[in-house]
Amino acid sequence: DQQVKQNSPSLSVQEGRISILNCDYTNSMFDYFLWYKKYPAEGPTFLISISSIKDKNEDGRFTVFLNKSAKHLSLHIVPSQPGDSAVYFCAASVAGTYKYIFGTGTRLKVLA
Amino acid sequence: KAGVTQTPRYLIKTRGQQVTLSCSPISGHRSVSWYQQTPGQGLQFLFEYFSETQRNKGNFPGRFSGRQFSNSRSEMNVSTLELGDSALYLCASSLAGTGRGYGYTFGSGTRLTVV
Numbered sequence: 403d404q405q406v407k408q409n410s411p412s413l414s415v416q417e418g419r420i421s422i423l424n425c426d427y428t429n430s431m432f433d434y435f436l437w438y439k440k441y442p443a444e445g446p447t448f449l450i451s452i453s454s455i456k457d458k459n460e461d462g463r464f465t466v467f468l469n470k471s472a473k474h475l476s477l478h479i480v481p482s483q484p485g486d487s488a489v490y491f492c493a494a495s496v497a498g499t500y501k502y503i504f505g506t507g508t509r510l511k512v513l514a
Numbered sequence: 515k516a517g518v519t520q521t522p523r524y525l526i527k528t529r530g531q532q533v534t535l536s537c538s539p540i541s542g543h544r545s546v547s548w549y550q551q552t553p554g555q556g557l558q559f560l561f562e563y564f565s566e567t568q569r570n571k572g573n574f575p576g577r578f579s580g581r582q583f584s585n586s587r588s589e590m591n592v593s594t595l596e597l598g599d600s601a602l603y604l605c606a607s608s609l610a611g612t613g614r615g616y617g618y619t620f621g622s623g624t625r626l627t628v629v
Contacts, residue, residue, distance in 0.1 A: 434615040436615070436617050438617070438620075443622065444622055445518070445604055445606070445619075445620030445621050445622050445623055446557070446604070446606075446620045447620070448616075448617030448618065448619070449617075451615040451616070451617060452615070453615055491556065491557065493557075495615075499562075499569070499570045500545060500547065500562040500564075500569055500570050500608075501559050501562065501570040501572065502547075502559055502618075503559065504549070504556045504557035504558075504559075505556055506554065506555065506556035507556055
């Protein structure tokens with residue numbers, strides 16, 4: 403039972419444009435949502451997170467939006483750069499625990 | 515500041531054997547988590563330790579176990595290896611008490627191949 407889903411395995415975007423990565427979840431007991439970026443042969447790197455009591459969090463070029471009614475979150479990268487090409491994972495923490503459920507990832511390719 | 519160090523980087527084992535993987539967290543980090551990554555499954559949570567105590571556990575069989583030492587270093591063990599255990603095993607550490615929205619720092623992983 404995949405509680406966190408990233409339905410797009412891959413995405414290609416032109417440099418300078420906006421990249422939008424999506425994530426859906428099913429468990430209402432998640433209280434934090436996080437995005438990680440992963441390059442080949444490296445571990446995931448934490449990017450940005452959002453609490454379930456908020457609907458938006460911004461950090462530089464990265465903005466995460468949370469729509470609780472739709473159980474949907476998205477990561478916006480503006481402007482996209484070739485160095486952003488990586489696999490992006492969304493993750494959710496089960497309330498009151500340090501257990502994180504990860505999606506299967508979306509491979510982003512930013513074209514120069 | 516050194517990152518999360520996992521050893522070994524690569525490992526080949528035979529079915530039925532057991533294996534121990536090691537993780538040294540970032541200095542000062544007391545929470546250590548382990549994940550299994552396989553193609554198509556993403557990262558699957560194995561367990562999380564804090565101050566030598568397992569606080570959370572994922573849905574893996576009892577063949578998967580772990581422990582944490584007083585210096586926060588952690589090991590995970592897989593007994594009676596199966597072909598399906600072939601995966602990248604990732605360790606991650608975090609400062610305890612910083613809140614669960616601050617994310618973990620991951621190591622580069624140990625690639626286990628079971629033949």
